[in-house]
């Protein structure tokens with residue numbers, strides 16, 4: 001016990017900070033290799049119909065990453081009143097392989113309508129009803145022969161890939177059960193990230209505490225993961241109780257003022273932030289966490305590109 005041969009700084013650096021770029025590289029290389037080997041580079045069309053600076057930044061960033069990977073990307077800007085007709089044109093144009101719309105456009109339920117206007121065969125973000133329904137019902141394939149995987153929303157999928165990369169998924173367990181025994185808190189329950197993410201992780205066997213500013217819900221497959229798909233339960237658990245049990249905490253609060261109270265976390269926790277804001281203090285978390293992932297954007301875009309290649313392949317098999 002007494003004297004340790006470890007230099008002091010390696011004790012202080014016990015927390016591993018994992019850069020999203022490191023996780024994204026393997027996927028980006030796969031996408032690039034597939035494009036290099038194929039006759040036609042896929043075409044992704046992005047519609048920008050708002051003045052939101054975060055949306056424009058994300059659009060510019062999609063453009064840059066696509067160019068680096070050899071994907072053709074076309075940003076189509078239009079007034080929001082014309083958006084629906086422009087989407088229909090792109091749906092019907094066989095030259096277009098994937099479509100995405102930068103949100104928010106109208107905000108609220110009308111944006112959900114727009115999500116459903118994109119043809120499922122071109123929906124790279126997996127936000128239309130068919131993919132969402134399949135995800136919530138743990139239906140993983142589009143066809144009976146199980147050759148075509150369903151499209152999963154990019155940001156939740158990026159979190160799954162990061163959890164696989166850092167070993168939260170236990171590869172000794174069978175596919176579909178690899179999170180059995182893990183307890184995960186997600187601070188965000190939006191329709192595009194937090195709720196689908198809670199569902200995916202619970203379908204894979206985790207017990208998930210899904211937190212928003214109004215309360216907490218539990219997503220899981222019951223004791224011994226006997227249920228085929230996750231169920232959602234009301235709970236009286238507090239944030240402090242949830243965090244005290246959690247092996248992983250994932251934050252996505254869209255506010256510069258929100259800071260996760262790291263004193264509530266388990267020692268050796270794994271912490272991931274997907275918000276554009278620093279929901280987790282970088283110094284404080286390094287005292288507590290075994291692994292910290294400060295942002296995930298690069299993996300999200302890699303998943304977008306991967307989804308696009310899938311859709312292109314499905315389209316080719318349809319027209320063959």
Ligand SMILES: NC(=O)C1=CN([C@@H]2O[C@H](COP(=O)(O)OP(=O)(O)OC[C@H]3O[C@@H](n4cnc5c(N)ncnc54)[C@H](O)[C@@H]3O)[C@@H](O)[C@H]2O)C=CC1
Nearest residue numbers: 155188189190193212213252253254274275276296297300
């Ligand atoms: N890295 C990436 O790939 C992506 C990052 N983002 C970022 O993630 C953040 C969230 O995006 P969305 O989910 O689309 O936002 P949203 O506004 O639709 O949802 C925010 C969620 O956080 C919850 N929330 C707000 N304040 C809270 C609080 N004090 N405590 C607990 N929960 C609270 C809300 O109830 C809601 O569930 C944004 O900063 C966005 O830019 C979004 C998409 C992709």
Ligand SMILES: Nc1nc(=O)c2c([nH]1)NC[C@@H]1CN(c3ccc(C(=O)N[C@@H](CCC(=O)O)C(=O)O)cc3)C=[N+]21
Nearest residue numbers: 054055058061100101102103104125276295296297298
């Ligand atoms: N249909 C749709 N899908 C979206 O995914 C979507 C959208 N609309 N509208 C706008 C928001 C915003 N958004 C961000 C994604 C990543 C970072 C992110 O993590 N960026 C990194 C890296 C930035 C870089 O490397 O340049 C960072 O800030 O550290 C931020 C914001 C996605 N959005």
